[in-house]
Amino acid sequence: MSETPAVPIRERTRRLAQTELTSVAQDLFVAQGYDQTTVDQIAAAAGMSKRTFFRYFPSKDDLVIGKYDLFADRMAEALDERPPDEPIWESLRRVFDLTLDYVQDDHQRARNDAMEEIVRSTPQLHARYLEKMQRVQELLIGRVAVRLTSHDRVGTDPRPAAIVGAAFACMQAARQAWFASDRSEPFGSYLDTAMSALPVGPDS
Incomplete structure (x- = not known):
């Protein structure tokens, strides 16, 4: 580690x-x-x-949106804890294990879905939600960049943003497919399938 x-x-x-x-x-x-x-x-x-x-x-709105900051910190810390020589794509897959309970646990999923509807239907919350989700990816992009690029290329190498963006797209695709299924297989299997579909190179 x-x-x-x-x-x-x-x-x-x-x-x-x-x-x-x-x-x-x-x-x-x-x-x-x-x-x-x-x-x-x-x-x-x-x-x-x-x-x-x-x-x-500071406010009720901050409480709703604050959970995304907490989630971002948890994901960043989870990535920090992965072995430094592990392929980045595998590290990201393991980081996404943090999402399993939010999807598979009936109570957490129901509450999460209800909160997402509140956020989507409240303009000021939705605008801040988009900002926070961007922060989640930026935290991971910065860490991926440190592992993939030389110091003088951090910020100019497009690979970290492309890899993290692709990983999140895989997670969303897996989520949609799992909800459309009979859910007899765990969500983690759908994540594995989605992320294995992309030919990510050995350096990642």
Whole structure:
């Protein structure tokens, strides 16, 4: 495994609190609607004060969109933990294991689908969602670039962006195909099939 700096305890604690708040809030949003759910209700359901809530998220919108930052950080850390000599394409496939529960677990999938509908139907949330998804890919592109290119070519080599973009396209294709199937096979098998369809070179 590659050696990466440990996440400080304070930051890990913060992320755990943010994750818990996000989970509590999503259940409320699904049950009673996004607009109908207040910060006071979220804080109360999480067992904290409104003031404490604002220590973790500046607003209700930030709570919804913040989960994509947390997910981006998890994916980046997962890629950092892969062996440095492992082909990048295989590393990305293993990073995508983080998405399995979101797709295969019925409760998580139902909640995730409901939240995606809220984001799509709320203009300010959708605009910020697109920005966050771009950040997810940029975090991975930067790491792929370090592993694939010489220092003087980082930022000018098109391969990292092409590889990461292709990997995300494979994940989306696998997701659509799995939902259209009888789901007798695990989602991970569909990811394997989709990603094996592209002739990615040995340097990746």
